[in-house]
Amino acid sequence: KQLKNITILPGDGIGPEVIAQAEKSIQAIAYRYNHDFSLDYAFIGAHAIEETGSPFPEETLRKCRKADAILLGAIGDPKYDEKFESDLRPEQGLLALRKQLQLYANIRPIKVYDNLTHLSPLKEKRIKNVNFVIYRELTGGIYYGKKGRYENGKIAYDHCVYSESEIKRIAILAFEAAMDRRKKLCLVDKANVLETSRLWRSVVKEVAKKYPDVETSFLYIDNAAMQMMNSPAQFDIILTTNLFGDILSDEASIIPGSLGLLPSASIGRNSCLFEPVHGSFPQAAGKDIANPMGAILSVAMMFRHFEMEQEALEVERAVDLCMKEGIMTKDLEVEVHYSCSQLGDLIYSII
């Protein structure tokens, strides 16, 4: 019996509520498969600022470092919205977490549920068979380059920097993933304008040689932003930079018709983090109406990362069953809806 240490960062807004449901799935699997999961809790985001004065306290970093996996709820509080001068913003916690644990690959699967297609802004026939995964670089690029001002603050700059090794490590992950899927990989860049994109292209072409079975293609980000809406079913694995990935993965998240169902994983060499794609959604906090499926499916991604494939499938099947039966939270616009905690309980009992 193997012990897995999971550090839980409930975070802000609806974070703690959806995480509570995700924990129920962890317990159900532990019980059913006789696994041993040890859960430990830590602060992050606005909640952490209030409790400790820092959006990413030392103790949280320590607890994350020793964990086999981190489960995050959501980060963000409107109270800090326009406080750009300050380092004390919830998002700083997220950016510090990614950097310090070197979570270099953010992975977002996009799949469509047949009985939710009416919620998608895209026409039904366009989103048929959509099933792709975005690999977004998460610890480099313009997010982490030097930034500042000169000439009395009248000129601002942000430096975008990428190294061969930063590109290579995520490219390898993405090609490996393609091998397990439909063997298609598309690099999204802006190589007709950016030098960093030209480096991305040459490194990816180099890595591609080791994966002759993978059909590799290239799209400029402007074209990709169009294609993703025009014919999203063409994609299998999308590989891209931090900034382009931020944009594309949010754009992609409208395809299934609901943010609430989307899980994500962020992978580093020694750490990995799982979190729903949706934000802290403060308007819904404390009302037991949030959709816990994104968090629950993030738990499935965590099990898969633990190489507990059976357990991952179990969780995914339970979610699929609810979706098929129309057992959903209010955000999915069903006539009879269930609360966040009811869904968590139901998934628990299905497993």
Added chain:
Amino acid sequence: KQLKNITILPGDGIGPEVIAQAEKSIQAIAYRYNHDFSLDYAFIGAHAIEETGSPFPEETLRKCRKADAILLGAIGDPKYDEKFESDLRPEQGLLALRKQLQLYANIRPIKVYDNLTHLSPLKEKRIKNVNFVIYRELTGGIYYGKKGRYENGKIAYDHCVYSESEIKRIAILAFEAAMDRRKKLCLVDKANVLETSRLWRSVVKEVAKKYPDVETSFLYIDNAAMQMMNSPAQFDIILTTNLFGDILSDEASIIPGSLGLLPSASIGRNSCLFEPVHGSFPQAAGKDIANPMGAILSVAMMFRHFEMEQEALEVERAVDLCMKEGIMTKDLEVEVHYSCSQLGDLIYSII
């Protein structure tokens, strides 16, 4: 009788064909309103590389500088697609043109034609009443910052730089445009991560004070990429940076269901350029099947810029009439379609 000098850059692929139709509209208006337009021609893009060895020859620059307006077809040839090392690429011509003439604002109106909504990937009800204009900064940001390599080419960088004055001049244009429309302006940036975005936000807030009637809002680019698909009708004027504008305006262009109908203007202090949004579409070149409406509507934008409002409306009405009657090119998937030159002739005779 006032003389207007127009420099015509037919460019590559379908460029020359659609420009030939646009010229017919110019002639029709000249005749009907007794205007005097003097047309002069120059090379740009792949065509210019072949003829002169440069994608943006000195003579073209000279002819553009002395023109009252520039009309561009399209730029790009697949032959240069992966030649990123070379400065001899067609796009370099476009980037040089923008920079040298200081065409700092790219303006793209997005409107939906009622009888084309079936072509949009978005559901009909989502695109009802869509009518917005994107103001994209066109001569600054990461496009034109320092770029290069170090450590033997293993590290690449691109610098993004913006100054107060660069932001202010396009912000004023955008607010002025908002005053003539529904008085809503949304700045799209990434102020939670980028210093340049924070400068954008503060300059735009400053300019906004002079326009108290305009409702000003702010969206992060990732959120904007979602909102644009989820509820595009919410937008009136979108103001954004060079890179975000490149992405957003291409994404927006899928809303009407066809790139072929979209015009654009690029405005500088002393120069202005008009061009269809579509590319050089080499597969269609020489077949007389390209859609000339984007080029023709660019001519309407040119007339409006000349303060020939009546003339602009005349051209737009002729296009609207064709659209209503289903008189369209093949790309719009109509059963009976017309050729590029037939449409040009028809618009000529309607005017």
